[in-house]
Amino acid sequence: MENKRWYKEMAVYQIWPRSFCDGNGDGIGDLWGVLQKLDYIKSLNVDGIWFSPLYPSPNADYGYDISDYKNIHPDYGDLDVFKQVLDGAHERGLRVFMDLVINHTSDEHPWFIESKKGKDNPYHDYYYWRPGRSLHRPPNNWDSLFEGGAWEYDEGLDEWYLHIFSKKQPDLNMSNPKVREEVKSIMRFWLDMGVDGFREDVITYISKVEGLPSAKIKLPAATGMGYYTNGPHVHEYLAEFKRDVLDFYDCFTVGEGPRMEPETALSYVREGKDQELNMMINFAHMEADCFITDFLQRPFDLRKLKKAFTKWQDGMYGKGWNALYLENHDHPRIISRYGSERYRTESGKMLAASYLFQCGTPFVYQGQEIGMLNNRLTSIDLYKDIMVKNNARIARKLGLPASKVLELAQKSTRDNARTPMQWSDAEYAGFSTATPWFYVNSNYKEINVESQLDDPDSLLNFYRSALLFRRDNPLVIYGRYKEYYPESKELYVYERSYDERRLLVVCSFTEEPVRFDAPADYELEKGKRVFSNYEENYIISNGFTTRPYEMRVYLF
Ligand code: NOJ
Numbered sequence: 001m002e003n004k005r006w007y008k009e010m011a012v013y014q015i016w017p018r019s020f021c022d023g024n025g026d027g028i029g030d031l032w033g034v035l036q037k038l039d040y041i042k043s044l045n046v047d048g049i050w051f052s053p054l055y056p057s058p059n060a061d062y063g064y065d066i067s068d069y070k071n072i073h074p075d076y077g078d079l080d081v082f083k084q085v086l087d088g089a090h091e092r093g094l095r096v097f098m099d100l101v102i103n104h105t106s107d108e109h110p111w112f113i114e115s116k117k118g119k120d121n122p123y124h125d126y127y128y129w130r131p132g133r134s135l136h137r138p139p140n141n142w143d144s145l146f147e148g149g150a151w152e153y154d155e156g157l158d159e160w161y162l163h164i165f166s167k168k169q170p171d172l173n174m175s176n177p178k179v180r181e182e183v184k185s186i187m188r189f190w191l192d193m194g195v196d197g198f199r200e201d202v203i204t205y206i207s208k209v210e211g212l213p214s215a216k217i218k219l220p221a222a223t224g225m226g227y228y229t230n231g232p233h234v235h236e237y238l239a240e241f242k243r244d245v246l247d248f249y250d251c252f253t254v255g256e257g258p259r260m261e262p263e264t265a266l267s268y269v270r271e272g273k274d275q276e277l278n279m280m281i282n283f284a285h286m287e288a289d290c291f292i293t294d295f296l297q298r299p300f301d302l303r304k305l306k307k308a309f310t311k312w313q314d315g316m317y318g319k320g321w322n323a324l325y326l327e328n329h330d331h332p333r334i335i336s337r338y339g340s341e342r343y344r345t346e347s348g349k350m351l352a353a354s355y356l357f358q359c360g361t362p363f364v365y366q367g368q369e370i371g372m373l374n375n376r377l378t379s380i381d382l383y384k385d386i387m388v389k390n391n392a393r394i395a396r397k398l399g400l401p402a403s404k405v406l407e408l409a410q411k412s413t414r415d416n417a418r419t420p421m422q423w424s425d426a427e428y429a430g431f432s433t434a435t436p437w438f439y440v441n442s443n444y445k446e447i448n449v450e451s452q453l454d455d456p457d458s459l460l461n462f463y464r465s466a467l468l469f470r471r472d473n474p475l476v477i478y479g480r481y482k483e484y485y486p487e488s489k490e491l492y493v494y495e496r497s498y499d500e501r502r503l504l505v506v507c508s509f510t511e512e513p514v515r516f517d518a519p520a521d522y523e524l525e526k527g528k529r530v531f532s533n534y535e536e537n538y539i540i541s542n543g544f545t546t547r548p549y550e551m552r553v554y555l556f
Pocket of ligand 1: 061101165201202329
C-alpha cells in the first residue's frame with residue numbers, strides 16, 4: 001500500500017523571481033510583485049511555491065551565486081516583505097520552498113573574501129584551495145561546467161581554488177565540519193521563519209573524491225565530473241543535515257541530481273529510515289532532443305522521451321517518489337522543444353497531460369501554464385546567461401560557423417525561460433511599468449495571462465483543471481503506471497490504475513494523423529472522457545485518428 005504523505009499530494013509552482021512580476025517599478029521582478037500575484041498562484045490549484053534564489057547575489061549566475069544566505073536581494077525586497085509573502089502564502093494554504101545552493105557560494109561571499117586573506121585564515125579551509133601541480137598548472141585537469149578549467153589562480157596566496165561552475169562560484173569544502181554547521185544554521189534560519197522546505201541545488205556534487213585526483217578519462221567540457229558526482233561522503237552529509245535539522249521540522253526536500261539513474265536516486269530518496277531527501281529532480285526526459293546538454297541538439301525523438309519517463313516511473317514506484325517537470329529556469333520552453341509553436345494551445349495541453357498525470361509531484365514553471373515560447377534574439381551578445389556564452393565560445397573554437405552557433409544558442413539557451421512573465425497585452429506585457437531588465441517576448445499581445453483567465457478553452461484553464469483533477473483523485477496521485485505502445489514514434493499512451501479504477505492518457509506528438517487503437521482490455525465508449533484538446537471526440541472502432549497534437553484522457 002502506498003505511503004501517503006503531503007508532499008506527494010501537492011503540486012508546486014516555480015518562481016524565477018527576476019522575471020515574475022515587478023511590484024516597485026524598477027524593471028526587475030520582486031517580492032512585492034509576488035504579493036500581488038498570490039491569488040493568481042492559488043488559482044492554479046497548486047499547493048506550494050519554489051523560489052529560485054532570492055538571496056543577495058552579484059548575479060554571475062542569476063542568484064545561484066549567493067553572497068548572503070540569510071537575507072533577501074535588495075532587488076527583490078527585504079526580509080520583511082519576504083515574511084509578508086510567506087504569511088500570505090500560508091494563509092492561502094500554499095507552502096513555500098527556498099532554493100538551497102550549498103555546493104558553492106559567490107566569490108563575493110564574506111567567507112570567500114576571508115578565505116583569500118591567508119592560509120591561516122579560519123575561512124581558508126571553507127573552500128578548496130590547493131597549490132598548482134607546477135607553475136601555471138592547476139591542481140588537476142577538471143573542467144568547469146561554465147567556463148574553461150575548474151581552477152582559478154590567486155597570486156596573493158599562490159594557490160588555486162576549485163569552481164565547478166563559474167569562477168565567481170567557488171566550491172565549498174563540505175568535508176570541513178564548520179561548513180556543514182554553517183549549512184545547518186542556514187537551514188534552521190529559514191525553517192524557523194516558517195519556510196516549508198528546500199530545493200537543493202546540484203546536491204549530488206557536494207562531496208569530492210579525496211585528494212581531488214586528475215580524471216583519467218577526458219569528457220568534452222566536463223572532465224572530472226565522475227570525481228564530484230555522488231561523491232564518497234554525500235550520503236553522510238545529507239544524513240547529518242537530516243538528523244540535526246530536517247527531522248525537527250515538518251518539511252520537504254527535493255534534490256537536483258544531474259545525470260542520474262533511478263537506482264542512484266533511490267540511494268537518496270528510498271523510503272524508510274535512511275531516506276535523506278524526499279525526491280530527486282532528474283534530467284533524463286530533458287534529453288529527447290539533445291545530448292547531455294541542451295546545446296548539443298539532435299532531432300526530437302519521442303521514443304527517447306518515453307523511455308526516460310517509463311524508466312523513472314517503473315524504477316521508483318513503491319520505493320521512492322518522483323519529481324515531475326517539463327520546464328524550469330534551466331531549459332528552453334517545452335512547446336518550442338517537444339510541441340509545436342503553430343499548435344501552441346493544442347500541444348501545450350497535450351504536453352501538460354503527458355506529465356501531470358504521471359506518478360510524482362508535479363512542478364509547473366512560471367509562464368508554462370500560458371504556453372510561453374522561446375525568444376529568439378538576433379545576437380549571442382544580447383543573451384544574459386553565462387552558460388550560453390560559454391557554449392558559444394566552445395562551438396566557435398570547434399569551428400562552427402557563426403550562423404550555426406547562433407541557431408544552437410537560440411534553441412538551447414536558458415534565457416528562453418527567463419524572459420519577463422507575460423501578464424497582459426499592456427506595455428512590457430504588464431510585467432513592469434519600467435523597461436524590463438531583459439527582453440519581453442514580442443508575442444506578448446497574443447500570449448498573456450489576462451487573455452486566458454476567462455477563456456474556458458485556454459491552456460491556463462487546462463492547467464487549473466488538470467491540477468484540480470489530480471488533487472481530487474488518489475488514482476492520479478498514487479496509482480500504478482503502465483505504458484502502452486512503447487515502440488510508437490508518434491503516440492505516448494499510459495495508464496494509471498488504483499483500486500478498481502483506471503485512467504488512460506493518449507498523447508500525440510505529431511501534427512500528422514495517426515490511428516490510435518485502444519489497448520486490448522479497453523472499451524473507449526465505456527470510459528468517461530475527462531480531458532481532451534479538441535471539441536468533437538468521435539470514437540470509431542474503439543479508437544480514433546488523431547488531429548495535430550491531440551490528447552485525450554479517459555477515466556474507467
Ligand atoms: C543548477 C541550477 O538550477 C542552475 O540554474 C545553476 O546555474 C547551477 N545549478 C549552479 O548553481
